Amino acid sequence: MPELPEVEALAAFLRENAVGKVVTRVDLAGIQSLKTFDPPLSSLAGLEVTGASRTGKFLDLDVSGIHLVVHLARAGWLHWRAELPTAPPKPGKGPLAVRVHLDDGAGFDLTEQGTRKGLAVYVVRSPSSEVPGIARLGPDALAVDAEAFAALMKGRKGQLKGALTDQTLVSGIGNAYSDEILHVAKLSPFKGADKLTDDEVLRLYDAVRTTLTDALERQVGQQAAKLKGEKRANLRVHARTGLPCPVCGDTVREVSFADTSLQYCPTCQTGGKPLADRRMSKLLR
Numbered sequence: 001m002p003e004l005p006e007v008e009a010l011a012a013f014l015r016e017n018a019v020g021k022v023v024t025r026v027d028l029a030g031i032q033s034l035k036t037f038d039p040p041l042s043s044l045a046g047l048e049v050t051g052a053s054r055t056g057k058f059l060d061l062d063v064s065g066i067h068l069v070v071h072l073a074r075a076g077w078l079h080w081r082a083e084l085p086t087a088p089p090k091p092g093k094g095p096l097a098v099r100v101h102l103d104d105g106a107g108f109d110l111t112e113q114g115t116r117k118g119l120a121v122y123v124v125r126s127p128s129s130e131v132p133g134i135a136r137l138g139p140d141a142l143a144v145d146a147e148a149f150a151a152l153m154k155g156r157k158g159q160l161k162g163a164l165t166d167q168t169l170v171s172g173i174g175n176a177y178s179d180e181i182l183h184v185a186k187l188s189p190f191k192g193a194d195k196l197t198d199d200e201v202l203r204l205y206d207a208v209r210t211t212l213t214d215a216l217e218r219q220v221g222q223q224a225a226k227l228k229g230e231k232r233a234n235l236r237v238h239a240r241t242g243l244p245c246p247v248c249g250d251t252v253r254e255v256s257f258a259d260t261s262l263q264y265c266p267t268c269q270t271g272g273k274p275l276a277d278r279r280m281s282k283l284l285r
């Protein structure tokens with residue numbers, strides 16, 4: 001799932017490679033991904049790409065005042081192609097959702113793997129008021145200051161893992177970087193956000209900043225195709241169940257939920273105690 005660093009790197013890539021070019025055509029292959037109808041997707045044709053930016057985990061391509069806003073969700077991605085096929089794609093087949101053609105023959109595909117379709121594309125004039133997910137976003141994880149961050153966490157009931165990934169509280173952090181941030185901060189994902197001491201909330205804030213800025217430094221300037229591998233290669237605990245923690249050598253453990261999971265290091269984060277895996281304990285009961 002692309003999060004703040006990957007989406008920012010994609011925006012930077014598009015600023016380098018798409019801005020200044022004219023959109024010649026947009027193909028819609030995955031009807032369910034398009035969430036708006038006015039202005040129509042076809043209104044982008046003939047207009048110049050004037051900017052690319054990120055808001056939370058949303059990617060925003062500014063096409064002369066009409067915005068193509070993309071939420072890549074869990075399995076969506078942007079594939080840049082120096083030469084796009086000109087024949088229109090067959091709708092509803094394969095991972096392709098939207099294809100954007102530029103006037104030099106290059107362009108990009110928005111794709112989504114798997115059957116759970118979450119990729120969302122919006123064509124709007126005002127992203128902040130017309131895209132509901134953007135209208136609801138909390139402050140950006142890299143823009144919020146320490147004081148505001150502490151106030152948000154202390155006013156939040158529930159576990160840290162949920163607080164960090166709640167886009168309406170702080171935006172930009174998803175499942176992977178929240179595991180990484182909690183590992184850097186040496187905090188349990190199940191600790192209550194409103195139970196943090198002043199010292200802990202500052203540690204968490206510092207971990208948010210260092211984790212995301214380190215990832216940004218590695219990713220911005222990379223080719224779009226290299227971003228996923230770059231992200232994966234630098235993870236400490238996320239998606240590393242059973243492997244050694246790079247800090248202490250303990251075995252990284254996992255807690256599974258209905259459709260997701262989290263990873264953590266017991267020695268670094270939970271005083272050496274494994275967390276109860278609720279799904280597993282339910283099955284064993």
Ligand SMILES: [Zn+2]
Nearest residue numbers: 245248265268
């Ligand atoms: Zn560890």
